[in-house]
Amino acid sequence: MENNRIDYTTYHLPELEQDCWDRLVTGAVKSRTPFHTPSIATLHQGEVNLRTVVLRKTLATERELRFHTDIRSPKWQELSQNPSISALFYDAVDRIQLRVKGKAVLHHTNEITAEAWQKTSLSSRKCYLTRFSPSSYTDVSTSGLTDDIEHENFTLAESESGYSNFGIVSIQVQSIDWLWLNHAGHRRAFFDYEKGSFQWMIP
Structure with a gap:
């Protein structure tokens, strides 16, 4: 196989779906893995905005992904108005791409944020201690x-003053579009959790 450790041509859909979630779980706990820093997309006034975030937690059974952000940031405001969100993951070694779509649930000053904040290191807490909001212009x-x-x-x-700016975005996953790039022929599958259907697709 061309730089691929796994031959996905032998996989059935349920095994493949499990592999997706295994990668997402690993991405949340291991900082050096490809799925640790996905790109996420939000919508604002008909425009798509992209940025890279750190995947902080994956709850596979609940089909939930979480990342942290400053509640003063544009993405927080955008998701407050439109909870539609997409996340893009890519593993360049295994040549696996996941396009995850879902709805965002925003957490601020609740049990979920309190628990995560207590586990947040001093170096990470710095992000929430700026005097001005993220994306502010400066000279x-x-x-x-x-x-x-x-x-x-x-x-x-x-650093505790930063907690008031600390928020968690929870992506309630509605679907996963899986793509494997392979020199002999790509493979693609779609896992639709709203309809409860798993389907192969033409890449």
Whole structure:
């Protein structure tokens, strides 16, 4: 096989669907794996906006994916108005692409965010301590952080003020479009959770 460790031509749809979720679970817990940083797309006034996020948690049984964000960010506002969301995952070694579609559920100052915040490192908490909101324009190149915070010269207690800006986006997965790029012939499948159907597709 051309740089592929698995021959997906032998897979049945249920096994393939399980493989998708296994990869998503791994992506959430192992930072060096390809599925750890998907691209997510939102809609705003008829325009598509893309950005890369960090996959923080996968709940396979619930078909749920989670990532963290600043509630002052444009994506939070966009999802507040339109919860439709897509996530794109790609493994360049195994040549596996997943296009995940779903609805976003936003979490802020609840049990889910409180638990995640307690597990968030000091270096990651920095992201929520900027004085101005993400995407604000500025006259100079800056992180938006004070020097002390930028150099992590602050305590965990002092970082608690960032919790008010901390949010979690939960993607309730409605479908997965799976694609395997293979020199002998690509393969594609679609898992539709709303209709409860798994189907092969022409790539």
